[in-house]
Amino acid sequence: MSIDPRWEMVTCRECGKHYRCTPSQDYYESTTLTDGLCWDCFLPARGMPPQAEPTYRRFEHQGE
Numbered sequence: 001m002s003i004d005p006r007w008e009m010v011t012c013r014e015c016g017k018h019y020r021c022t023p024s025q026d027y028y029e030s031t032t033l034t035d036g037l038c039w040d041c042f043l044p045a046r047g048m049p050p051q052a053e054p055t056y057r058r059f060e061h062q063g064e
Contacts, residue, residue: 008033014041024055 005021011034012018012027019038021027029045030036037045039053 002031003033005030005033005036010034010036012036012038014039014045025053045056 005027008021010019010021010027010030013035015038017038017040026039027036028039028042033061040050043050
């Protein structure tokens with residue numbers, strides 16, 4: 001069973017960071033609002049080096 005953490009307050013199980021899950025600060029490998037990982041803890045858990053979290057920007061079409 002999985003949850004939808006979008007826009008919910010979540011807590012990283014590794015470092016304890018408490019934040020709102022947004023497209024800019026996602027929540028990884030979660031089944032509850034307290035058992036997932038923030039980006040900075042997710043990467044080392046996967047054996048990956050530190051890097052900036054992907055950002056998402058909403059683009060609007062500009063009429064000509």
